[in-house]
Amino acid sequence: MQIYRLPVLADNYIFLLHSPPQQIAAVVDPAEAAPVINQLAKLGAELTAIFNTHHHSDHVGGNRQLLQQFPNAIVYGGAEDKGRIPGQQVFLKEGDRVSFGQQPAEIFFVPGHTRAHIAYYFSPHFPGEPGELFCGDTLFAGSCGRLFEGTPAQMVDSLGKLRNLPDNTRVWCAHEYTLKNLQFALTVDPRNAELQSRFTEVATARRHHQATIPSWLGIEKRTNPFLRWDEPILQAAVNSQDPIQTFARLRGMKDTF
Numbered sequence: 713m714q715i716y717r718l719p720v721l722a723d724n725y726i727f728l729l730h731s732p733p734q735q736i737a738a739v740v741d742p743a744e745a746a747p748v749i750n751q752l753a754k755l756g757a758e759l760t761a762i763f764n765t766h767h768h769s770d771h772v773g774g775n776r777q778l779l780q781q782f783p784n785a786i787v788y789g790g791a792e793d794k795g796r797i798p799g800q801q802v803f804l805k806e807g808d809r810v811s812f813g814q815q816p817a818e819i820f821f822v823p824g825h826t827r828a829h830i831a832y833y834f835s836p837h838f839p840g841e842p843g844e845l846f847c848g849d850t851l852f853a854g855s856c857g858r859l860f861e862g863t864p865a866q867m868v869d870s871l872g873k874l875r876n877l878p879d880n881t882r883v884w885c886a887h888e889y890t891l892k893n894l895q896f897a898l899t900v901d902p903r904n905a906e907l908q909s910r911f912t913e914v915a916t917a918r919r920h921h922q923a924t925i926p927s928w929l930g931i932e933k934r935t936n937p938f939l940r941w942d943e944p945i946l947q948a949a950v951n952s953q954d955p956i957q958t959f960a961r962l963r964g965m966k967d968t969f
Contacts, residue, residue: 729812740884762778792823906931
């Protein structure tokens with residue numbers, strides 16, 4: 713499975729999955745249709761699936777136009793998003809599986825950013841290969857999504873599910889927010905040497921207009937404060953020993969950063 717990262721809008725990414733043997737493709741969170749259609753034309757591939765993580769317009773805005781061009785494509789989304797995702801035909805729950813080409817993906821129900829958010833995890837096809845996590849706006853490189861419809865407890869539970877995946881997992885999150893996320897992370901974890909090094913690398917990449925996505929789950933576990941609500945260094949930073957309160961206070965600080 714080949715993955716193409718398509719930048720759109722101000723800072724969104726669309727992800728196009730391509731299976732060359734069958735010349736089929738799937739798209740994750742198509743904010744716009746035109747970049748997807750153009751990439752499909754370059755590949756000579758047929759769109760067979762639209763995988764949506766949640767209902768926000770910058771993730772589903774291209775659904776209807778894509779369905780006009782590829783009427784046989786199947787639209788997937790969370791069961792709790794019924795009526796909110798254009799063209800949705802399949803309603804997914806925790807533990808469900810979907811497939812693309814020869815690869816199955818497990819569905820995680822990850823409410824918090826929205827009440828119905830889901831994530832897609834493709835486990836490695838061959839030993840030694842990375843897993844592929846398409847997590848929408850739940851987990852970001854260096855941060856997590858704002859809590860628009862969910863609670864801190866829900867988000868901690870959701871991020872905990874993703875944190876349990878193998879370190880050798882690529883994190884395909886939907887926004888290029890990494891530099892500002894790491895700037896905030898350094899304010900609450902300033903002595904983290906790996907975080908300092910990561911910030912320097914990301915700052916250099918962004919100066920050269922290079923993407924920072926995908927990230928790796930292993931480095932997120934070590935440098936992303938929103939996956940480390942149970943570590944004393946982060947609890948001390950917000951004066952709390954309660955994991956959910958720690959997360960909530962970190963998220964509140966980030967909201968106004």
